[in-house]
Amino acid sequence: MADIEAKLRVIIDDRIEKLVLPSGIPSTLEELQTVVEETFDISDEFSLQYFDSEFEDYFTLHKSDEIKHKDTVKVVYAEHITLNLVPLDNSFPQHSTDTESTASNVDSSAGQSSSQDTIILSNRSATERCQPWPKQYPVLPFAFETEMILERATEDFKKNGTLLTNARVKSDILETLAKTIYTYTAYPSSAQISDVAEALVKKYPFLKEPGSFSGYYDWQQSIKYKMANYRTKLRGYGVPEVMCNALKRKRPADQKSAKNVKKPRKAELNYLPPYPAGEDEESQEQERIQLLSEVMKRDNNKLIKDKMAKTFSHRRNKIINQSPSIEDIKARWPALFEASHIQDEFQRITMVQLDSKFMSKLDEHTPRLLKRFHFKGGSMGYSSHGML
Structure with a gap:
């Protein structure tokens, strides 16, 4: 059987290339990397990532069979840090450590890094968010003592279906959930709060509310109010994302808590990040x-x-x-x-790549666009050589 030609969309820095593989996708990742390296004349060490349409994000490519014809792969260069070491002056005490010498040279060469071929490390602040709201909300572990109580409650529920009602446990759960939710957004929507409550009772069924249709309506309300209290707490720390909605920051005509609220739109993760450490x-x-x-x-x-x-x-x-x-x-x-x-x-x-996202969505809608153009007729449905 003849080999089936495959094509890949390859992202390299700020450019997008097409890679034609006459014999199909190589059987090993090493072979694929060699083809990419030779085709696009890449001399630096790199790895490959592939675009996963389910998560709409890039993941590290471990095996070549994880990709198929017309998929998108991205070249990711390995980070290198260049240290310009100089001989140790004999006039210094011999007990000086290598660590001190290395740190000194790193500091002295920092100002030259932009003019050399050294890779500039990212200036992303540690307080900036780096991942969107998950499709399946992960319920992270709670405090040690709370986990002990939940473990015992799990056994009781399996034996006799006993539900857990413990105000102290609920308080700790809400506090932990609020902190975790804030890593994604300070202003979760009703649907997102519902996701959290549903994931919670799914993992711990003994937390369901008796008499509630969904089993977690009260949890939804509690999470909603907890997030409001948590934002108040963050305002006390001067977090810009919530400070912009403080009443004293609003105009006199807008000084109502629910009026003219500035908050992220869909997909906006880093809406109003704080200044990096040491900066103002x-x-x-x-x-x-x-x-x-x-x-x-x-x-x-x-x-x-x-x-x-x-x-x-x-x-x-x-x-x-x-x-x-x-x-x-x-x-x-x-x-x-x-x-x-x-x-x-x-x-x-x-935290989404604009070009790859646009092209993937364009590929997704192209068949319907072409079909519409055909039905449209006239100058839109015809090119200079006839029908599109």
Whole structure:
């Protein structure tokens, strides 16, 4: 039987290439990596990720049979850190440790990293979210003593169907759920709260409410109120995402808790992240001013990308809280209106790759679009060579 040709969509940095495999997808991952390396002349060490349509995200490719014809794969370069070591001066005490010497050299070379071929590490803050709301909400372990009670309650429920009613346990469960929910969103929707409550009673059926149709209606209400209390607690810590909705921050006409609430739209994960550690509005404004001069230089995209990532929280702060016009945004952040930086910003906000997401959705809807064009007729249904 003749080999069946396969084609793959390959994402490499800011470009998208088509890889034609006349003999089909190689039987091993090593062979596939070799083909990608030779076809696109890649000299650096890399791994491959594939786009999973079920999770709508990229996963590490472990075996070549995990992909098929017309799938999308992404080249991910291995991170390397270059240390420029210098000989130890004999005038220093001999008991100085290698750790101290290495740290000193790392600090001294940090300012040169942008002009060398050293990979710039991501400026993503540890407080930024990195994953969307899960399709199946995972109920994480609770406090040690709560887990002990839940374990005993599980045995009692299996033996005689006893339901657990313990206010202290419920309080700890709600506190843990609130913290976990906040890792995804500060303002969960009713559907998301329902997902959490359903996952909870599914994992611990003895927490179901007697007389309730769903078995978790009261849990939904409790989670809703707990999240409101948790946001109040976060405002006390000065978290920007909830501080923007504090009554004292609103205009006099909007000083009602439910009026003009600023919160993420669907798919927005990092809506209003806090400033990175050691940074504030003044320091980030200086970075923005430096950016204005950097965008005027040629072949400077790497440094611009680094500074755009570093000033992400500052940019979101101004856009969310001040609602500037498009003209003002363009004057303050001109790089934001270039294609590659638009994609980077979209990914910072949603953790979704804009180009791959768009192309996958376009592939999904293309048959119906073409069918509609055929029915449309006229200039839209015909090309210069006849029917589309």
